Amino acid sequence: MKKLLIGNAAVAQGAYEADVKVVASYPGTPSTEITETIVKYENIYVEWSPNEKVAAEVAIGASIAGARSMSCMKHVGLNVMADPIFTASYTGVNGGLVLCVADDPGMHSSQNEQDSRHYAKASKIMMFEPSDSAECKEFTKQAFALSEQFDTPVFIRLSTRISHSQGLVEICEPEKIKNYEYEKNIAKYVMMPAGARRRHIVVEDRMRKISEYTENCPFNTVEDNNTEIGVIASGTSYMYSKEALGDRVSYLKLGIAYPMPANLIKNFCAKYKKVFVIEELDPFTEEYVRTLGITNIIGKEAFSLLGEYTPSMIKSAVFGESESEHITIDEQIPMRPPVMCPGCPHRGAFYVLKKLGLVVSGDIGCYTLGAVAPLLSVDTTICMGASIGAAHGMAKARGAEFNKKLVSVIGDSTFMHSGITGLVDIVYNKGNNTVIILDNSITGMTGHQDNPTTGYTIRGEETRQVNLVKLCEAIGVDHVVVADPFDLKGFEKVVTEEINREEPSVIIAQRPCALLKKVKYTGHCKIDTEKCRKCKKCMQLGCPAISYNGKEIKIDTNQCNGCGLCINICPFDAIVKED
């Protein structure tokens, strides 16, 4: 039977068919749906871990204990996971261990555009790169087997277009794999210097063997079309090339992005006059090909280091043919950047922070949109958890007066992920920052995943809930205040008090995401045109439902969910609720 699956769901199906037993991940676009899909299969232990490092450690532990295990993340999640993974490369595995990383060329939903293939080389872990959903399933399945065959973790590299494109996938019955026996093996699993030195020898030997394997494996394939031009490509770039160039060129498709097959590449390049290496982001393959002494290749001199490619871009670079004839528009079309949803609890918080003119050290989540006009509140966004450490650094650099105009904002899930240690740093090193935890009771941007503060597991089972107030108090913060960001006056008062305090404080801005099922706003807000003086104060909230057409302010009832924040802000009581 064939089913239409996004690449992420196909990876999940592959893991299921390979009889994976343990999956631990942290959500991150574009990787989230892998883990969300796996949880729908029976007899697999699946969890959202607090962060990617913990997730990897859970998967490594499960592998050492003898089970096939997996961890999935977005590209920047791999940075968080890097520490355990580099050493897991040395220990090798017991049950197969697969690490699935989804890059985001074009940055649809990310803060950088890093190319994860560098990690494969740096950590000496082989990496698959599927080019559609069918390969996502098949490669994942094979990755478990190869992980055990070569005693190594195995990466699968996806990208947004692979992860989020549906394609046809053959659905098969799962294999039945018994867990491997657990045996104590200090030389293999305890990485002290003496043992690690011996394991490094094993790693280098393994890489030689895997390189040999890639010379003649079913994942690296040549399609000779009797042409003058050859193309070396993987993943999306391969599919775009096939679409754009058809059988006018010959192909070397690398299903394994690392390590690469030296002889296969040499033989391929020798057959054609010119060989284009087509790869989004960095010249990872190209640089390797050049180290082989091959000179008839064209790579980044013809292609961009930035963003996503398209078939027409490739056609133009290889054959100099322009894109299809198309309609042009001769006026400026307004951009439509993402915005906070109507009813978003963060809107109240950022309105107040902007009003107070504070420097806001920001973080990763829906609330990063607090940097967008008209709120323009957020000053910095670096990575998960950075808001707190960065604010501490700012305060230490600029002193007490500056600190009275400074807060950090971080979501509940992000605080669990990597904000806690930042807060520990503030307390330990005598900072007195104010940290605002924007607690919307869910991991929002990635599409509503539970986390340790929500009280539910990935399966929706009730569990012990991390109590944010007690946690912050236990770290040593004496002033922890819970406040509602929609009570604009009350919230402003709390923020003003806490930033002026000469010791660390935490404000927990508590109001659930408006898109959660349990949140039931009703009716719509409406402008009373008699009372409205068009002061446009309500428009400072940046609510997408409120607009001004040059004559009057309007609230779009199709968008308004009746949250009522605008009612709180109107100085003339000109906004009313309507059922």
Add this chain to the structure above:
Amino acid sequence: MSNTKNIMIVGVGGQGTLLASRIIGNLVIGEGYDVKVSEVHGMSQRGGSVVTYVKYGEKVYSPIIDLGEADIILAFEKLEAYRYLPYLKKGGKIIVNNQEIDPMPVIIGTAKYPLNIIEKIAQKADIIEVDAITKAQELGNIKVVNVILIGLLAKSTDIPYEKWTNTIKSTVPAKFLEVNLKAFDVGYNL
């Protein structure tokens, strides 16, 4: 370029473009085609401009559609129809729900919502305009805007009526089925 049928569905995050692309995708596999459907998740979903691609044919390679390559564009919102118009193939058809949603730059006054979009598109391409919101309100359920537009799209493809309604029957929960089938008919018979 490979010989595929290319459909683009464009709109504003939250309008339900994803569901429409999934229904169409599942429908065409029943017809024995190779299919790719490209979706948008994550940040751009939050009220941003969203585009999904559905491609089907004997063999589909690239999941994305280039400029000038779409046979049909189904637009849930006027400005988005205008934005993606350059993707329409010569002789292609654009179906536009005439809803107007101001983007933030328009709301805060740094940009203007272009005037007479429907007329401007009509000068350059074959356009079908529909007021799906009013039609949905007449059916008593604003949420069926989606399915009305799918009905309109269905008529522009060569896939038979029953195949569409069967797919809707298998994807929509029973208690909403009747109104959804009615909505499909409204679109189909426009």
